[in-house]
Amino acid sequence: xxxxxxxxxxxxxxxxxxxxxxxxxxxxxxxxxxxxxxxxxxxxxxxxxxxxxxxxxxxxxxxxxxxxxxxxxxxxxxxxxxxxxxxxxxxxxxxxxxxxxxxxxxxxxxxxxxxxxxxxxxxxxxxxxxxxxxxxxxxxxxxxxxxxxxxxxxxxxxxxxxxxxxxxxxxxxxxxxxxxxxxxxxxxxxxxxxxxxxxxxxxxxxxxxxxxxxxxxxxxxxxxxxxxxxxxxxxxxxxxxxxxxxxxxxxxx
Amino acid sequence: xxxxxxxxxxxxxxxxxxxxxxxxxxxxxxxxxxxxxxxxxxxxxxxxxxxxxxxxxxxxxxxxxxxxxxxxxxxxxxxxxxxxxxxxxxxxxxxxxxxxxxxxxxxxxxxxxxxxxxxxxxxxxxxxxxxxxxxxxxxxxxxxxxxxxxxxxxxxxxxxxxxxxxxxxxxxxxxxxxxxxxxxxxxxxxxxxxxxxxxxxxxxxxxxxxxxxxxxxxxxxxxxxxxxxxxxxxxxxxxxxxxxxxxxxxxxxxxxxxxxxxxxxxxxxxxxxxxxxxxxxxxxxxxx
Numbered sequence: 001x002x003x004x005x006x007x008x009x010x011x012x013x014x015x016x017x018x019x020x021x022x023x024x025x026x027x028x029x030x031x032x033x034x035x036x037x038x039x040x041x042x043x044x045x046x047x048x049x050x051x052x053x054x055x056x057x058x059x060x061x062x063x064x065x066x067x068x069x070x071x072x073x074x075x076x077x078x079x080x081x082x083x084x085x086x087x088x089x090x091x092x093x094x095x096x097x098x099x100x101x102x103x104x105x106x107x108x109x110x111x112x113x114x115x116x117x118x119x120x121x122x123x124x125x126x127x128x129x130x131x132x133x134x135x136x137x138x139x140x141x142x143x144x145x146x147x148x149x150x151x152x153x154x155x156x157x158x159x160x161x162x163x164x165x166x167x168x169x170x171x172x173x174x175x176x177x178x179x180x181x182x183x184x185x186x187x188x189x190x191x192x193x194x195x196x197x198x199x200x201x202x203x204x205x206x207x208x209x210x211x212x213x214x215x216x217x218x219x220x221x222x223x224x225x226x227x228x229x230x231x232x233x234x235x236x237x238x239x240x241x242x243x244x245x246x247x248x249x250x251x252x253x
Numbered sequence: 254x255x256x257x258x259x260x261x262x263x264x265x266x267x268x269x270x271x272x273x274x275x276x277x278x279x280x281x282x283x284x285x286x287x288x289x290x291x292x293x294x295x296x297x298x299x300x301x302x303x304x305x306x307x308x309x310x311x312x313x314x315x316x317x318x319x320x321x322x323x324x325x326x327x328x329x330x331x332x333x334x335x336x337x338x339x340x341x342x343x344x345x346x347x348x349x350x351x352x353x354x355x356x357x358x359x360x361x362x363x364x365x366x367x368x369x370x371x372x373x374x375x376x377x378x379x380x381x382x383x384x385x386x387x388x389x390x391x392x393x394x395x396x397x398x399x400x401x402x403x404x405x406x407x408x409x410x411x412x413x414x415x416x417x418x419x420x421x422x423x424x425x426x427x428x429x430x431x432x433x434x435x436x437x438x439x440x441x442x443x444x445x446x447x448x449x450x451x452x453x454x455x456x457x458x459x460x461x462x463x464x465x466x467x468x469x470x471x472x473x474x475x476x477x478x479x480x481x482x483x484x485x486x487x488x489x490x491x492x493x494x495x496x497x498x499x500x501x502x503x504x505x506x507x508x509x510x511x512x513x514x515x516x517x518x519x520x521x522x523x524x525x526x527x528x529x530x531x532x533x534x535x536x537x538x539x540x541x
Binding site: 052085086097098110166 | 303340354423424426427428429430431432433434437438445446448506
C-alpha cells in the first residue's frame with residue numbers, strides 16, 4: 001500500500017479518564033474517500049479530529065500513538081499544529097460560516113487570516129473554490145451578502161469552499177449532511193465524489209447508504225475500537241465481523 | 254358526573270387564572286415602582302435644567318458664564334479613561350473567556366467581580382495617595398483618569414468575558430481548523446462576532462464613569478478654568494453639580510441643574526452615536 005496519505009498508528013484518545021479511542025490502526029488512501037461509520041459515541045468524530053489535531057483543543061482531551069501524514073508524525077513536538085490544519089482541512093456537522101463575514105470573505109478568510117495569500121489573486125481563489133464547491137452559480141451575484149444569509153445546504157458548501165481555498169491535501173468531514181435535508185445532502189454527496197480527484201477525503205457518517213454510495217473504503221468503529229476496515233464493497237457485501245454485519249443490516253446502532 | 258367534573262375543573266382553572274393574573278400584576282407594580290423615580294428624575298432635570306442651556310452656558314466659564322470647563326473636563330476624562338481602561342478591560346475579558354480555564358483565571362474573575370462593586374470613594378483615595386500625593390504631587394487629570402479606569406476596567410472585563418462566551422464554539426473551531434492562529438482567531442473572528450455585547454459593555458462603563466464624583470473629587474478637585482495641563486486641577490460635570498449644589502444662590506442652583514441635563518445628554522448621545530456607528534453590515538445576524 002504505497003499511496004497512503006494519512007495513517008494512524010496505535011492511536012489512543014481520552015476525554016478525562018474516559019477512553020474514546022482504543023489502539024486504532026487505520027490507513028487512509030490518497031485520492032479516495034474513506035467513510036467512517038458506527039453508532040453514536042463510537043469515537044468516529046474523535047478519530048477524525050485527531051487527524052488534524054483538533055482533538056487537543058478540547059480541554060480534557062489526551063491522546064497517545066502517532067498520526068502519519070505523508071509518513072511524518074504530526075504529533076512530533078517540532079510540528080506546529082497550525083501548519084497541519086492548513087494541510088488537513090475540516091468540514092463540520094453543522095454549517096458554521098463566520099457570522100460577521102460576507103460569502104466572499106468567508107472563502108477568503110483562510111488565506112487572509114493565515115497570511116498565506118502572498119501573491120495569490122484572492123478573487124480567483126474565491127471563484128475557483130466556490131466553483132469546486134458547486135456553489136459559484138448560486139451565489140456569484142451575492143458575494144457581498146452575509147455568509148449566514150444563504151440556506152443550510154448552501155452554507156455547508158460555503159464551508160467546503162472555505163476549506164478548499166487553502167488547497168489542503170486532505171479534507172475531513174464530520175457528518176457534513178446530518179443537519180441538512182435530503183436534497184441538500186444529495187448535492188453534498190455529489191460534491192464529495194468530485195472532490196476525491198484533487199483531495200483525500202475522510203468522511204464520518206451516520207448514514208450507511210451515504211457511506212455505501214460515496215466511499216471507496218469503509219471503517220466500522222464500535223465503542224472506541226476499529227472493528228473492521230476494507231473496501232466499501234467488501235464491508236457492505238461480505239463483512240467479516242459479525243458486529244459489522246449486524247450494524248449494517250440495521251440490527252443495532 | 255360530567256357536570257361535577259367540569260365544575261371542579263373550572264374552579265381550579267379560575268384559581269390558576271387568578272394566580273397568573275396576580276403574578277403578572279405584581280411584576281407590573283414592581284416595574285412601575287422602579288421606573289417612576291427614574292422618569293421623575295429625568296422630568297425634573299429637563300424642566301429645571303433646560304432653561305439654563307444656551308450657547309454661553311455651554312462654552313463660557315464661571316458662575317455667571319457657563320459650564321464650559323466642566324464639559325471639556327468630562328470629555329477629557331472620558332477620553333483618557335477610555336484610552337487606559339478599554340484596552341485593559343477588553344484584553345482581561347479575552348483572557349478570562351478564551352484562556353480562562355485555569356485556577357488563576359477563577360481568582361481573577363472573583364477579584365474582578367469584587368472590583369465591579371467596589372466603593373468608588375476608596376478608588377478615589379487610592380488614586381489620591383498613589384498618584385496625586387505620591388507620583389505627581391498635585392491634582393491631575395491623569396490621576397482622575399486612572400481612578401476612573403479602576404472602575405471602568407472591571408465592568409468592561411466582565412461584559413467582554415460574558416459576550417465572548419456567547420460566541421458559539423463552532424465559530425472558533427471553524428477558524429482553528431483552517432490553520433488560523435489562536436490570537437488571530439480571537440481578533441478577527443471571535444471579537445467581531447461579539448461586537449454588540451462588547452460595545453454595550455463599554456458604553457455601560459463609560460456612562461458609569463461619566464457620572465462618578467468621589468474618585469475625581471480627590472484627583473482633579475474641580476476648577477473654574479479650562480484645561481490647563483496634566484498637572485493642574487480640572488473641572489468635570491459631576492464636580493460642577495456637586496460644588497454648585499452646595500451654594501445657595503439661584504444662579505449656582507440653576508447652573509447645577511443645567512450641568513445635570515448636559516451630563517445626561519452627553520451619556521445619551523454617546524450611547525446612540527456609538528450604536529449607530531458600530532452597527533455592522535451583518536448586525537444581529539445569527540448563525541443558523
